[in-house]
Amino acid sequence: MADPVFTPEEQKQFDTRLAEILTRYPADRKSAAMLPVLRMLQEIKGWCPPDALRMVAEKLEVKAERAYEVASFYVMFHTTKPGKYVVDVCTNLSCSLRGAETLLVHLEKKLGLRAGEGNEQFLLREAECLASCHTGPCLQINEDHHENLDSREKVDALFASLS
């Protein structure tokens, strides 16, 4: 038999939170809970493993393909296991006007990764506008927002603070 998706504690947490999420939607529209449930799954597991996606689909009474389709459509859901830190660097116009491209090149060298690549520790990506154009360049590390990264020193200090 395949390994269970969750440990018993994780399963309990998942079920409790699922029940709460479902109260927000009409009873015959369970599948509407897909985004919050995938987010919750990712908070528990760090990504959206295939077995877990199948289980989510079952709970929301849709085909497994639907769960996978949604998980792969949105960039914040990971259908392959990312490194410990997901680094999303905004390189849209306003941030690029303030040096985001140079920041990205610096990070590529520093992490030994090209944008779009990852390893055990980091997944480095170019992100689209993060609604922080006045405080660019900016980036997010695992959904934590960091702005005004206008020098190598600031970026280096930020990455030095990661464990």
Next chain:
Amino acid sequence: MTVAPAPAVQTVISTAWGQKDSHLLSEYRAKRGGYTRLQRVLGMEPSAIIDEVKKSNLRGRGGAGFPTGLKWSFVPKDNPKPRYLAVNGDEAEPGTFKDRYILENEPHLMLEGIGIACKAIGAHKAYVYLRGEFKFQAQRVQAAIEEAYEAGIFGPRAMGTDFALDVYLVRGAGAYICGEETGLIESIEGKKGWPRLKPPFPAVAGLFGCPTVVNNVETLASLPPIFENGAEWFAKLGTEKSGGTRLICLSGSVNRPGVYEVSMDTTILQVIHDQKYGQGMPAGRKVKAVIPGGSSAPVLTADELDVALEFEALKVKQTMAGSGGVIVMDDSTCMVRCLWRVTRFYAEESCGQCTPCREGMPWMAGLIRKIEEGRGEPEDLDILMNVAASIAPFPPIGLGNTICALGDAGALPVQSFVQKFRSEFEAHINEKRCPHGDHPWGHFGDWA
């Protein structure tokens, strides 16, 4: 350069920003008359509420500038299905960062507006959709929703009346297209954000197939002040066809970027140069171009900037007020590189449903990149314009060959950049390099 001072502004939305604890219900009630307007509106006839909003000349702040009262009046009165309000807090149009200020500083202003809108259209449920990257903002909104429930403002008997009102937070997960109103609805329904073919419009068949109004965060936040001071007051603050004030998001090459609430007759030049706002250009730099309403809005040249940042005035200039994102480019900037950044975004974010958009956007982005890197051929500019025309055949109006307006949003910038800065594109092709420097992947923008 000398620019007349910007007109004075009576703030409608940003009054409490930066004040201590302005996000708390207690402060909102003590200092801002919080929820007294909703209390009054809950006792009004829906038709009277809609009339008041029509009189205020409030226009949608999400991008299209559609009159809010009129949009509400499209909800059929005889449809027995439940109705919904969907709040658009996707804030993903490049250059836009205003709604987050409302969410961070005074979420209750939006929540009170949600209550007013729900009563007007007869909706008992509202879903507040925030872009997935808004973590802090989502915490703020969730906490405010909980405060409102605890205080009996929301719930089965909203503010002690027999009107039931439930408000839920939904978080996106990183997809620009979910800001398009039907993409937003699909996403709230738990699907990938593929926009729907219209008609039917959401007012008739939207969320879960039921009548739905989609409104932007800033639009809704404008409602409590309208019902506080009256529709005439709000209308008078603005111009003939647009009531109120506007939040402008100033970014790019300017001394003091930020969000500013401005009077509708404030010009782009004033926003850039006025001491209250942008405080001018960095030393030694001049304005070369400005995108006036988020990156979908056609670009303006330096001598087209004496124009009010308002829906009608910008339409005359064949561009749009859009989401209020004003992006300033200075004379050291390569316009080909800028356009590549803009177009690459639409190529990445196309949902892939319509062939012209799915195929055309990456094709255009590739051509622009090729020109920028000095590999462009003389015929590339014509090909580029042809591809743009196949997506948006009637510039500068939208209504192109695609299901949603993302097609136009991606094609109109290409058309405007090439028309207005053609010689720069040609110089790249003729000189077989970027005249601005040692690209590719050299210096672009200041970074220490």
